[in-house]
Amino acid sequence: MAVNKGTRQFFLPSLTPAFLIRAGCVALLAYLIFGHLLTPFRIKGHSMEPTYQNGGVNFCWRIRYLFSTPKRGDVVFIRFTGQRVTLLKRVVALEGEEVEFRDGRLFINGKELNEPYIHYPYHWTLSPRRVEPNSVYVVGDNRSGLMQNHFFGQASLPRILGGPLW
Numbered sequence: 001m002a003v004n005k006g007t008r009q010f011f012l013p014s015l016t017p018a019f020l021i022r023a024g025c026v027a028l029l030a031y032l033i034f035g036h037l038l039t040p041f042r043i044k045g046h047s048m049e050p051t052y053q054n055g056g057v058n059f060c061w062r063i064r065y066l067f068s069t070p071k072r073g074d075v076v077f078i079r080f081t082g083q084r085v086t087l088l089k090r091v092v093a094l095e096g097e098e099v100e101f102r103d104g105r106l107f108i109n110g111k112e113l114n115e116p117y118i119h120y121p122y123h124w125t126l127s128p129r130r131v132e133p134n135s136v137y138v139v140g141d142n143r144s145g146l147m148q149n150h151f152f153g154q155a156s157l158p159r160i161l162g163g164p165l166w
Helices: 003-009 015-039
Strands: 038-042 057-061 075-081 085-091 096-104 105-108 126-130 135-139 153-156 160-162
Touching: 075 135, 075 153, 085 096, 085 105
Parallel strands: none
Antiparallel strands: 038 057, 057 160, 075 085, 075 160, 085 135, 096 105, 096 126, 135 153
């Protein structure tokens, strides 16, 4: 079977200086984009269901909060420990606000927060606590399990890496 010259050149290009420079530029650009701006990640766990499914793939848009801070309702990536472990959570309260869970309802400064993204009933109860300066309060969308089995609470702003691309 004969392979035409254009196909062979596409799959096995000549290693000319121009080709090597283009390949190096593409590799450098990919490293900068996917290493520092749009970090790819796989969602592990059920804490953000049904908004984000276990096993799903997304990108962390790292410059999302470069010139602003997260707002209530934003979904953020939080560096949990080191550089490798990150959590995907929703911001429910901002610095200086009081957070409380009462019989499966979330209260911010004594007023119940409307959470349309919650699809599973939950029965958490947690006494009021004030969010510290330079921090936000985060929790997952799926609160159907026992409160003790979830990672939630205050996260300092420097630990927030960015937000999901979609």
